[in-house]
Amino acid sequence: MSYSALEQHFEQLHHLQHLGAICGWDQATMMPAGGNEARAEALGTLAVLCHQQLQDPRLGDWFTAAEHDALNAEQQQSLAEMRRAWRDATLLPADLVRARSLAGSRCEHAWRSLRPANDWAGFLPLFEEVVSLSREAASARADALGLSRYDSLLEQYEPGMRSQTLDGLFGELGGWLPGLIAEVQEKQRFETVLPLQGPFATDKQKALGLEVMGWLGFDFHHGRLDVSAHPFCGGVSEDVRLTTRYDEADVAQALMGIVHETGHARYEQGLPAQWRRLPVGQARSMGVHESQSLFFEMQLGRHPAFLARLAPLLAQHFGEQPAFAADNLARLYTRVKPGFIRVDADEVTYPAHVMLRYDIERDLIEGRLEARDLPERWDQLMQHYLGLSTKGNYTNGCLQDIHWTDGSFGYFPSYTLGAIYAAQLAEAMQQQLGTFERLIGEDLPAVFGWLEQKVWRHASLLSTEALMTQASGQALSAAPFERHLKQRYSG
Structure with missing residues (x-):
């Protein structure tokens, strides 16, 4: 059943997100400062894996087929929420996603010094x-x-x-x-x-x-x-x-x-x-x-x-x-x-x-x-x-x-x-x-x-x-x- 395949796929995504959440918590609370660069790289790799999971080319076919599965009301809502998560991950072209990430990173990094300097022009x-x-x-x-x-x-x-x-x-x-x-x-x-x-x-x-x-x-x-x-x-x-x-x-x-x-x-x-x-x-x-x-x-x-x-x-x-x-x-x-x-x-x-x-x-x-x-x-x-x-x-x-x-x-x-x-x-x-x-x-x-x-x-x-x-x-x-x-x- 296609719905079952979707459940298994999104459960795997949840496990990856679980690891990311705990690693992020450790980074903010207990991690020694010297581990920050390696942790950032690891979390970046994990984020890519999560995004790839949401962009799996099989998902479109599974969603189409799942519409014909015999689902109860809760499963139908579950299907709708999985589809929404998939849709949000695939709406934007990859080059726009990369450009936004780069521009945001530059702006956020500069903001940390420009704000205390009251530097709106910069x-x-x-x-x-x-x-x-x-x-x-x-x-x-x-x-x-x-x-x-x-x-x-x-x-x-x-x-x-x-x-x-x-x-x-x-x-x-x-x-x-x-x-x-x-x-x-x-x-x-x-x-x-x-x-x-x-x-x-x-x-x-x-x-x-x-x-x-x-x-x-x-x-x-x-x-x-x-x-x-x-x-x-x-x-x-x-x-x-x-x-x-x-x-x-x-x-x-x-x-x-x-x-x-x-x-x-x-x-x-x-x-x-x-x-x-x-x-x-x-x-x-x-x-x-x-x-x-x-x-x-x-x-x-x-x-x-x-x-x-x-x-x-x-x-x-x-x-x-x-x-x-x-x-x-x-x-x-x-x-x-x-x-x-x-x-x-x-x-x-x-x-x-x-x-x-x-x-x-x-x-x-x-x-x-x-x-x-x-x-x-x-x-x-x-x-x-x-x-x-x-x-x-x-x-x-x-x-x-x-x-x-x-x-x-x-x-x-x-x-x-x-x-x-x-x-x-x-x-x-x-x-x-x-x-x-x-x-x-x-x-x-x-x-x-x-x-x-x-x-x-x-x-x-x-x-x-x-x-x-x-x-x-x-x-x-x-x-x-x-x-x-x-x-x-x-x-």
């Missing part, structure tokens, strides 16, 4: 080449998929999502978000917040993080926590690797980072075991993955009931201090202050950073904006959303992100889509199970059981639209996110 010609090649790739994808150029790139990260839908969601957000930011800042001017008094020894921070991970249901038999320069969740579902970074002057950042990555990890660990080695058994999308980490960090982790349970743990590990009082922790973890840097943004201002980037990258790819005009557009949008000017400040403006240097256009919307998904899931959960005050205080496992039944076990067996509708009982909407932010921050 960056621009390299970036113009990346944009030109990305437009070419988008056109090729658009022609094959029957989509707009930007939507064809968005499809890589958020299957089924379209810019028309994003325009509606983000337009709605943009209508009330600036006003909420101003309102909350004014409200918080009169609040007293005690800073946490360090130092906080790294070994004690790790012990606290591991305890909280256990509390959040992380399966240590199938995963572990380590340290890296940039926190991430990697590995595979059977062997999930989390990382964080510690600052002995600040326990708050590392702890909430661990909560965030544990959300990613619980999703991975909750994917259906019988499908894990096939594309249909992987995470539905970047946005859905981000919804789980933001559910853990924002919906649960910064909830007053969660912080009330956390307060005695902090005192237990670091000793008593007034700043560990639950009400002070709640104020500390919900401060709102507009800033230039996306990765440092709070829950309320973060969507503004994403909408700014979406507006720019959509128009860059569609040809409505040229790369040379990016700083001016960036400054206009920063002033509109956050009341800040980046005129002449390229380091903290349009040069701050690495994503565009290698042509990763279409990725940014996933961050705020994740927050919207998380709020909609949280609202539905509380309607069905009761408030977070009760669940966090009395029955936290019920939260994870609900997520397993409504989200994790479905992997990519459902579209994002179907997943959200069956979980929440309503179509995707930004309204629950608005209600969540206004209830938490403005009362």
Whole structure:
């Protein structure tokens, strides 16, 4: 049966990707510096093998023949996901793939020195080449998929999502978000917040993080926590690797980072075991993955009931201090202050950073904006959303992100889509199970059981639209996110 041949082929691909994931984790955490060149070469060879596996000339015939196999509904969806992975690997000509890789590598390498030098003029010609090649790739994808150029790139990260839908969601957000930011800042001017008094020894921070991970249901038999320069969740579902970074002057950042990555990890660990080695058994999308980490960090982790349970743990590990009082922790973890840097943004201002980037990258790819005009557009949008000017400040403006240097256009919307998904899931959960005050205080496992039944076990067996509708009982909407932010921050 052709479908069986496809399953075996994609299981082999999964094994190669498994090895790549663990080697990549080791490179970021434990590998001695002297091994970097050899590891990079090995991972490069592995990436070529994976790409060759997806471009096997037999696949086209197998897909055609499999259409006539007797398949159940889950196998039919599995076939569709395998076909999508194959299609994405074969849409672009090899010379364009090579040209994009070379241009992206040059741009990303130069960015590392040009950003701290605030050198937009030096960056621009390299970036113009990346944009030109990305437009070419988008056109090729658009022609094959029957989509707009930007939507064809968005499809890589958020299957089924379209810019028309994003325009509606983000337009709605943009209508009330600036006003909420101003309102909350004014409200918080009169609040007293005690800073946490360090130092906080790294070994004690790790012990606290591991305890909280256990509390959040992380399966240590199938995963572990380590340290890296940039926190991430990697590995595979059977062997999930989390990382964080510690600052002995600040326990708050590392702890909430661990909560965030544990959300990613619980999703991975909750994917259906019988499908894990096939594309249909992987995470539905970047946005859905981000919804789980933001559910853990924002919906649960910064909830007053969660912080009330956390307060005695902090005192237990670091000793008593007034700043560990639950009400002070709640104020500390919900401060709102507009800033230039996306990765440092709070829950309320973060969507503004994403909408700014979406507006720019959509128009860059569609040809409505040229790369040379990016700083001016960036400054206009920063002033509109956050009341800040980046005129002449390229380091903290349009040069701050690495994503565009290698042509990763279409990725940014996933961050705020994740927050919207998380709020909609949280609202539905509380309607069905009761408030977070009760669940966090009395029955936290019920939260994870609900997520397993409504989200994790479905992997990519459902579209994002179907997943959200069956979980929440309503179509995707930004309204629950608005209600969540206004209830938490403005009362």
